[in-house]
Amino acid sequence: MMPFANLIRSEIADLEAYTPILPLDVLAARLGLPIEQLVKLDANENPYGPSPRTVQALADLATKAGPTGQLAMAIYPDPNQTRLRAALSSYVGQPEERILAGAGADELIDLVLRLFIAPGDGVIDCPPTFGMYKFDTGVNGGRLIPVPRRADFSLDIPAIEAAARSGAKVLFLTNPNNPTGNLTPLEDIEHLLKLPLIVVVDEAYIEFASQHGAASVCDWVPRYENLVVLRTFSKWAGLAGMRVGYGIFPEWMIAQLWKIKQPYNISLGAETAAIAALEDREYLLGNVARIVAERERLLACLRNLPFLEPHASASNFILCRVTRGNARELKLMLERLGILVRYYHTPLLQDYIRVSVGTPAQTDTLIHALETW
Ligand SMILES: *Cc1c(COP(=O)(O)O)cnc(C)c1O
Numbered sequence: 001m002m003p004f005a006n007l008i009r010s011e012i013a014d015l016e017a018y019t020p021i022l023p024l025d026v027l028a029a030r031l032g033l034p035i036e037q038l039v040k041l042d043a044n045e046n047p048y049g050p051s052p053r054t055v056q057a058l059a060d061l062a063t064k065a066g067p068t069g070q071l072a073m074a075i076y077p078d079p080n081q082t083r084l085r086a087a088l089s090s091y092v093g094q095p096e097e098r099i100l101a102g103a104g105a106d107e108l109i110d111l112v113l114r115l116f117i118a119p120g121d122g123v124i125d126c127p128p129t130f131g132m133y134k135f136d137t138g139v140n141g142g143r144l145i146p147v148p149r150r151a152d153f154s155l156d157i158p159a160i161e162a163a164a165r166s167g168a169k170v171l172f173l174t175n176p177n178n179p180t181g182n183l184t185p186l187e188d189i190e191h192l193l194k195l196p197l198i199v200v201v202d203e204a205y206i207e208f209a210s211q212h213g214a215a216s217v218c219d220w221v222p223r224y225e226n227l228v229v230l231r232t233f234s235k236w237a238g239l240a241g242m243r244v245g246y247g248i249f250p251e252w253m254i255a256q257l258w259k260i261k262q263p264y265n266i267s268l269g270a271e272t273a274a275i276a277a278l279e280d281r282e283y284l285l286g287n288v289a290r291i292v293a294e295r296e297r298l299l300a301c302l303r304n305l306p307f308l309e310p311h312a313s314a315s316n317f318i319l320c321r322v323t324r325g326n327a328r329e330l331k332l333m334l335e336r337l338g339i340l341v342r343y344y345h346t347p348l349l350q351d352y353i354r355v356s357v358g359t360p361a362q363t364d365t366l367i368h369a370l371e372t373w
Contacts (some may be wrong), residue, residue, distance in 0.1 A: 011119055011141035016160070018135060023302075033103045033338045039365050041356040042340040044178070044317050046238035048287040048359075051280035054239070061272050067268050076294050077271055079263040087278040092218050092231070094248050100257055101274075103265050105204055105232040105245030110136045110199060112228060112247075115169065115256055117142040118313075122168030126155055128180060128348045130202065133172040142170075148348065153180040153311070155188055164195040171195070174202040174208050175217075179342065179354040181313025183214050183329075193224050198253075200228045204245075207236035207288050209314040209338075221248045227251070235316060236288050237277040243267075244274040291316050295357045301367045318341075318355045327351050330373060 005013070021043075028035040034063055085096040092099070102108040109115065109132050109368040115261035117123060119141030124132040127146050137144045147159045155173070164171065175184045193199050208217050218229050244266065249257060277284060299318055302310040307324035322330055331343035331353055340356040355366065 007140070018100055018249050027340075028338075031336065031338060032187065037338050038277040038300070039339040039358065039362050041358050041362065041366065042342045042354075043079045043240070044235055044315075044356045045240045045286065046316075047290070047357075047362060048079045048234060048238060048290070050238040050242075050273065051277050051283050052187060053280040053283075054237075055277040057272050057276035058269060061227075061269065063143045063233075073268055076264055076269075077108070077266060077268040081266055081271070084246075084266065084274055087275050088246055091281065092216075092248060092279050093217055095253060098221055099246055099247050100254055100261065101244060101246040101266050103150050103245075103267075103270070104234065105230045105247070106132050106136075107243075107265060108245055109133060109172075109200070109229055110139065111261060112198070113140045113142060115135060115253070116169045116198060116262055122163075122166065122170075124160060124163050124171040124197075126152070126160070126173065126177075128344075129174050130204075131180045131283060134159045136220055149177075149180070152175065154182055155192075157188060159192065160192060160312070161195065164197055168197055170198045170200060171202050172202060174204070174313070175264050176205050176214065176274060176314040178205065178315065179317065179349070179352075181311055181315045181319055183209060183314050183315060186215065186217065189217060193220075193227055199224075200230060202230045202231065204232045205315040206231070206287065208292055208316045211292050211314075214314055218248050221250060223254065225250050233277055237274070237284050238287070239270075239273055239277060239344075242270045242273045244270045288332060291357050294360055294363060297360070298355070298357055298363045298366075301363065302370075305367075305370055305373075307373065317354050319352055320352050322351050322353060325373070327353050334366070334369055335373060339366055339369055341366075351367075 024035055027268050028038055064072040066075045081101045082099050085099045089096045113136050117140045122145050123137040123142045123143045124147055126149055128286050134144050142194050145163045147156055149165050152158050173184060201217050203216055221227050231249045234240035299310055302308050302320055309321040312320045328343055331341055334341055
């Protein structure tokens with residue numbers, strides 16, 4: 001046999017394999033529990049799901065006519081994302097010319113890195129944080145420069161500045177941060193925007209943060225030529241399964257992104273679901289308010305447990321340090337009961353679990369289970 005594996009790009013061959021999560025039906029079968037009984041608090045999905053308007057729009061799409069007797073779904077979707085970008089423009093208050101949608105914010109993280117990162121170029125992230133920055137940096141052959149957060153999970157600004165001077169091209173900031181739930185003060189973001197690199201502010205959870213007085217930096221994009229803001233429908237709009245995110249970009253950058261975007265990255269189903277969600281934003285923001293209220297109740301319940309140290313959160317999840325016993329065992333104990341929480345196999349987070357905010361009934365189930373630990 002020819003050693004065809006030698007033909008693989010060396011950056012990819014050297015990457016660690018990504019461990020995907022188990023599909024829910026497989027996990028349910030393995031646990032011997034019916035799937036409806038699982039309490040899924042491990043991926044920050046919305047417990048109230050999508051808007052009824054989205055459900056109806058998708059049902060209508062199943063039979064919607066396209067040209068000459070075909071169904072609409074038989075035809076390629078709009079590569080310019082015209083209707084979706086118009087709807088997004090009214091939601092974020094920025095012109096369509098600055099907006100581009102992706103198959104999840106995840107696709108846009110990759111797209112930004114593809115635009116800037118050649119093998120060996122530096123990318124800064126601030127762990128503990130969202131794992132896709134590291135993942136996509138690896139896929140693009142970039143060199144990840146992790147600048148760990150301080151003990152209170154705030155950014156280490158001098159260390160970021162030092163890393164930026166070492167020649168990094170892109171900096172990822174998550175606001176509020178996942179999995180720690182804290183906000184970065186706007187003054188810090190403003191300060192970091194003076195660095196000679198691209199600053200990507202990932203606002204995947206910003207809709208859950210307004211009660212903390214947090215403001216989006218969307219409307220700063222016209223002022224800073226190096227600012228990118230990423231958003232998603234996965235969390236606040238209950239559409240994680242449909243894969244729709246978007247970004248607000250400087251005009252010089254978006255012109256280049258259009259050149260490298262996959263033409264049909266937003267499927268007709270995703271476009272339809274997202275537009276209907278934006279038309280029903282009052283309803284969805286009502287659910288966000290319920291989740292925020294439940295977050296505060298969950299925090300109070302978790303604080304009553306002597307072996308957990310939960311961190312206040314401006315998001316839809318709560319990070320907890322396990323102060324007695326082993327965090328991984330706690331996660332496995334909950335899993336045997338059908339309650340799924342997030343555990344990280346990383347040194348920075350080995351003593352932590354992250355719990356997504358669910359419905360009040362899910363909180364009660366979780367707390368009862370924890371009380372038996
Ligand atoms: C969930 C999440 C995303 C991913 O969003 P998708 O639109 O589902 O790809 C992006 N950033 C952060 C910080 C997240 O937690």
